[in-house]
Amino acid sequence: MTEFSDDTMWQAVVDCDSAYDGKFFYGVKTVGVYCRPSCRSKTPLRKNVVYFMTEEEAKRTGFRPCKRCRPELCGQAPVAGLAAQAKKHMDDHYDKRALLLAELKKLGVTQSHLAAVFRQQYGMTPTRYLGSRREQQAKNLLAATDMPIIDIAAAIGFDSLSAFYAFFKKQAGTTPHTFRVQSKSQVA
Template identity: 45%
Template sequence: MESNNLFSLEEKWEAIVTCDHSFDGKFFYAVKTTGIFCRPSCKSKTPHYKNICFFNHAREAVQQGFRPCKRCRPELLIDSYDPQQEIVEKTKLFLEKNYEEKITLDTIAVIIGVSPYHLSRTFKEHTGTSPHEYLEQLRIQKAKNLLMNTDHNVTEICFQIGYKNLSSFYKHFKKSCGCSPHQFRLNQKKSKPPV
């Protein structure tokens, strides 16, 4: 079994058993019986101690013929990998590309490949908002940009950013900005220096 001089074998084993994130990027371990290598924080079933070997770098494990774990993604050139963060990033990307469409939590969950409950809970834990609240914030940001940089009327903007009716748009805009879309546009024009 190879040893990384920075940590004893006991420290490494303890890190694996406890799935300690603080050791990620400092060493990797491979399971001889499965042919897979992992980060110390991997949530996979704890292997038998006699079946593991340690590596300082992911490339060393690959050179020895081990495959990267699909759960903890040790081959990625980042110190730690959080699969939950990947769910959040994919959700944000989907919302940013499709904000003008009618989007439900179920739709997003199918696209991302997780249950609606898991998606909602994970997104809120990582961002502090629900996917729906994030979508509303995104739409309001797009509306503000259109109000400041185009001559489109409020009704056109409302439908361009994905709202199906004006009252819902006004309600969310006022809640976010403290004024109506029309007032927001007037305030922006007043604050712009003359050319």
Template identity: 40%
Template sequence: MAYEQIPEEYWTAIKDCDKSYDDLFLYGVKTTGIFCRPSCRSRVPHIGNVAIFKNADQAMAENFRPCKRCRPEGLSLPAEEWVKQITGWIDQHYSSPITLQQLGDLFHGSPYHLQRVFKRVTGKSPTEYIQDIRLEKAIYLLEAGDQSVADVGASAGFPSTPYFISLFKKKLGTTPAAYRNKTGRKKNEH
């Protein structure tokens, strides 16, 4: 089980990325479910989100996964598994603003590396994947027909109505309003 309270010297080691503590403990970040070595160069977490572990087995027993950046215990997730974790997170948070930097911080990889691996595994960039998820949600909401186009775009996570309309038209060849009218007529005709 993780330490209940973080010893001050361990917290200092985490903040300072002190390599001399790497063999003494590992730390997990509760908000991401990832555990790291004290020397990891990832963003320093909030102290309240940190759990301390004696070893990797202890961290994994509490459902933490190893960091891709510092590779505690030398483990590395296969690219497909890493991308699966990223897409799972995106699927749950698609309606919030998501940046490549944020994904890199959350999943312990540089934004460039994350983008390259993500595209190799899925065939699309993280941004394209996010757009596709949002468009799927928008189509569902438009077919339900009880929200304005602006509300549909906002509910699906698009940053602005003009951007939503432009992307929708580019990807589907019609505007959201025309799509809703077309699908609404089809529903009414049956």
């Protein structure tokens, strides 16, 4: 494992930097707890902090895992798995709103928690990802087929043509018809 300087590790603790999670752990002598660098608990005094390269080393020294950041789960990455499952459901069911909501509900977390986890993993909210997924599919269908725009709207999960037009114009900056004309003229 890579060794870091005390200053680097301290700065990671102060910044709650998740990039260092799993690379080292820190213990707080006054409470006997060890944490991930990204732990959101109150920043301890620097003089009370000791660093460990492994979780086992922290346990051997007599520290117990923090109940807030759960450093013992660091290698399991449950957040990444949850976000990946949600993303897969959105990719598979972006066009079927009721089915998508049912599948996301089966994940067993609240919408706000899922949004936070998804944003942490992919840098955007599930709503924004879903919008970009639908926009991309609409653009593909508009450019590659002569399918009527109302059928494209239905194919990507819109109940009304006006809602699809409003969505597409907001996302793409142009109407579906104008996009189709422009994409066909670029090919020719």
